[in-house]
Amino acid sequence: MAGVLVLILNFLLGGSLVQLTVVILGLALVWFMLELITNQAYAREVSSSLGRLVGDQEEKRISLQDITNATEMTGLLESSNQSQVLYALDVLESMDPEVVRANSSGLLEHPSQPVRARTLAILALQGEDIELYESKAELPGADLSGEDAVKVYDETAADRVAIAAAAGRVVDSQDQEEQLLNLMGDEDRDVRRTAYRSAGLSRRRSFVPHLVNRLSMPEERVRVRDALILYGESIVGTLGDSLQDPEVPISVKTQITTVLVEVSGQHAAYSLFRATGLEMDHRVVNEALRALNRIQGDNPTVRIPRELMLRDLRQEIDRYCQRLVQERTVRSTADPNLAAFIQRVLYERAEQSLERIFRRMALVYDTRQTLAALRGYRSDNARLRAQAIEYLDTSLPSEIKNLLLPVLEAPSEEERVQKASLVLASGPPTLMGTMEEFLQSRESWLNTCGIYVIGCRKFKDYGVQVETFSNSQDPIIRETAAWALKQLDTLEEAK
Amino acid sequence: MKVVQTLSVVEKAVFLMQTDIFKSLATDEVALIAVKATENEFEAGELVEEGSEAGRSFHVVIEGAVEVSKNGTVFRRATKGMYFGLLSLLELHGDEEVRAVEPTHSVVLSCEHFKQAVADNPQFALTMIRSVATMAHNFALRVEELEKAGAGRHSGN
Numbered sequence: 001m002a003g004v005l006v007l008i009l010n011f012l013l014g015g016s017l018v019q020l021t022v023v024i025l026g027l028a029l030v031w032f033m034l035e036l037i038t039n040q041a042y043a044r045e046v047s048s049s050l051g052r053l054v055g056d057q058e059e060k061r062i063s064l065q066d067i068t069n070a071t072e073m074t075g076l077l078e079s080s081n082q083s084q085v086l087y088a089l090d091v092l093e094s095m096d097p098e099v100v101r102a103n104s105s106g107l108l109e110h111p112s113q114p115v116r117a118r119t120l121a122i123l124a125l126q127g128e129d130i131e132l133y134e135s136k137a138e139l140p141g142a143d144l145s146g147e148d149a150v151k152v153y154d155e156t157a158a159d160r161v162a163i164a165a166a167a168g169r170v171v172d173s174q175d176q177e178e179q180l181l182n183l184m185g186d187e188d189r190d191v192r193r194t195a196y197r198s199a200g201l202s203r204r205r206s207f208v209p210h211l212v213n214r215l216s217m218p219e220e221r222v223r224v225r226d227a228l229i230l231y232g233e234s235i236v237g238t239l240g241d242s243l244q245d246p247e248v249p250i251s252v253k254t255q256i257t258t259v260l261v262e263v264s265g266q267h268a269a270y271s272l273f274r275a276t277g278l279e280m281d282h283r284v285v286n287e288a289l290r291a292l293n294r295i296q297g298d299n300p301t302v303r304i305p306r307e308l309m310l311r312d313l314r315q316e317i318d319r320y321c322q323r324l325v326q327e328r329t330v331r332s333t334a335d336p337n338l339a340a341f342i343q344r345v346l347y348e349r350a351e352q353s354l355e356r357i358f359r360r361m362a363l364v365y366d367t368r369q370t371l372a373a374l375r376g377y378r379s380d381n382a383r384l385r386a387q388a389i390e391y392l393d394t395s396l397p398s399e400i401k402n403l404l405l406p407v408l409e410a411p412s413e414e415e416r417v418q419k420a421s422l423v424l425a426s427g428p429p430t431l432m433g434t435m436e437e438f439l440q441s442r443e444s445w446l447n448t449c450g451i452y453v454i455g456c457r458k459f460k461d462y463g464v465q466v467e468t469f470s471n472s473q474d475p476i477i478r479e480t481a482a483w484a485l486k487q488l489d490t491l492e493e494a495k
Numbered sequence: 496m497k498v499v500q501t502l503s504v505v506e507k508a509v510f511l512m513q514t515d516i517f518k519s520l521a522t523d524e525v526a527l528i529a530v531k532a533t534e535n536e537f538e539a540g541e542l543v544e545e546g547s548e549a550g551r552s553f554h555v556v557i558e559g560a561v562e563v564s565k566n567g568t569v570f571r572r573a574t575k576g577m578y579f580g581l582l583s584l585l586e587l588h589g590d591e592e593v594r595a596v597e598p599t600h601s602v603v604l605s606c607e608h609f610k611q612a613v614a615d616n617p618q619f620a621l622t623m624i625r626s627v628a629t630m631a632h633n634f635a636l637r638v639e640e641l642e643k644a645g646a647g648r649h650s651g652n
Contacts, residue, residue, distance in 0.1 A: 218610075218611065218614030218615065219614075251615055283523075337509075341509050341512075341522075344512070344522055345522050348521050348522060445522070445523035445526060448504075448505060448526065449505075452503075452505045455503075475504075475530055476504050476505075476526055476527075476530045479503065479504045479530070480503060480504055480505055483503035483504075483505075
């Protein structure tokens with residue numbers, strides 16, 4: 001109709017073919033611009049509507065400050081009872097360290113040496129110059145050089161705290177470095193904490209591996225993290241290497257992601273992104289993606305290479321679909337208890353994969369809105385789910401949309417599994433295929449589950465493969481392999 | 496009390512996953528706890544000694560039942576899937592007595608491993624807090640009932 005109108009208009013005005021072409025091209029351009037503007041406005045409206053519906057669940061840092069308790073604790077600082085004062089210092093250190101500083105004069109003259117040591121440590125950890133307090137605490141000069149250095153362990157804990165704090169100002173020689181390392185392993189907690197901070201202040205790279213090792217100790221983690229954060233961007237590459245190192249325990253890697261979040265910035269983001277490959281342990285990937293989302297949420301200028309993210313996203317969608325189909329396949333297993341256990345493992349993996357899909361998308365698209373879409377999709381509210389799907393439909397490139405949306409939009413579980421099967425490049429997995437995939441996985445827990453299936457079902461053909469796991473470094477794999485081999489031996493004996 | 500080993504790590508993990516305390520944890524997180532757990536067996540009537548290793552540990556009952564009592568009054572019974580020993584582990588015990596009333600088999604976490612599990616796993620810590628809060632709430636309700644019953648008897652007199 002529009003085309004006919006254009007032709008009639010051109011005829012009435014006596015226009016030439018060239019003029020007609022120009023008019024048509026002009027109209028096409030206007031049409032294209034209007035469509036672009038409308039689509040963008042629609043996408044903005046969908047995303048802001050989703051944000052309003054889901055609510056802003058930005059992580060807030062919670063303060064435990066309680067004015068009433070602070071008053072009570074302050075009163076306890078005047079007690080002559082060592083236990084009471086130490087308790088109050090512990091509470092006030094996290095609640096209101098200013099109170100400790102305000103009362104430091106009396107505390108540093110307290111008859112109890114542990115009280116003086118704790119006070120000094122708190123002051124040092126707050127960045128106070130300990131030299132100002134040394135004379136009050138009746139401590140020797142905190143000089144690590146010369147003969148004084150070897151006397152460190154003859155001194156009281158308070159003295160060692162002062163020495164550890166002083167080391168933050170001067171670590172110039174191998175001897176001083178060794179002394180600080182020794183103080184990091186001191187029996188007294190306050191000495192250790194002060195030594196960690198001094199190591200961080202010194203920014204000497206030689207301390208970094210020791211600090212990273214200490215992240216494995218739950219009671220030391222907070223102070224060690226604080227020390228590593230003091231290094232700033234200078235060690236983000238080293239920390240990124242630790243994330244990829246298979247020898248570093250998972251518990252340490254998850255702490256490293258927290259350090260990188262606090263350091264923040266583009267380089268920290270690259271170090272985290274290196275740890276998000278699908279070949280990495282899923283716990284590390286989950287934490288690294290969360291950390292990346294936080295960094296980008298705080299600093300939208302941080303960028304992740306789009307093509308690399310899209311590559312990982314396509315693989316993650318494939319994995320998600322694989323887990324959905326495997327979970328359905330396992331239900332047909334004869335042993336209901338075994339089936340229930342493996343199903344639970346697969347369901348968990350599918351849910352984690354789904355979360356990673358959204359978190360990967362959040363690296364390239366609007367972080368807040370994409371994570372709101374995740375919450376919306378997981379909601380029981382049908383309207384929120386629909387809104388989340390609508391947001392994805394307007395935001396994702398067609399290549400990703402065509403893979404993911406049919407699975408997410410499926411009205412029933414049956415249909416979701418069916419759509420997931422269509423996404424898989426290979427055919428639907430079998431139970432044996434699933435078990436073999438578990439055995440070959442880099443994830444130790446999936447190896448364990450595969451071995452467990454072999455032991456339960458007594459698949460003796462896999463005996464040789466199970467034996468290779470008998471020498472695993474992982475105690476869960478090792479023990480499960482030993483159990484499975486015993487089950488297979490029992491089968492042989494029965495024959 | 497005997498220390499036994501009848502279950503593999505995965506079997507312990509599968510059992511724990513079905514209990515209220517552990518069901519909200521991921522399966523691999525439960526396995527990381529299960530690998531550090533041992534098993535104890537108690538005979539019917541056997542007392543769990545307060546100062547002993549078993550007395551300072553966290554137990555989850557696999558089979559059997561234990562009763563926690565004080566001055567002859569039983570105020571808690573732990574059966575299959577339920578735990579006991581938390582208050583002793585946290586050094587909050589009074590003069591309670593913990594006794595197996597049937598042959599009992601439990602999965603056990605030592606004090607050190609329990610604290611490690613809490614430190615490494617916030618979800619587990621949250622579940623324990625919820626469980627203790629529920630226990631405290633139930634005790635408070637029970638005390639209220641007893642006080643009302645007592646007040647009712649006095650006013651009746």
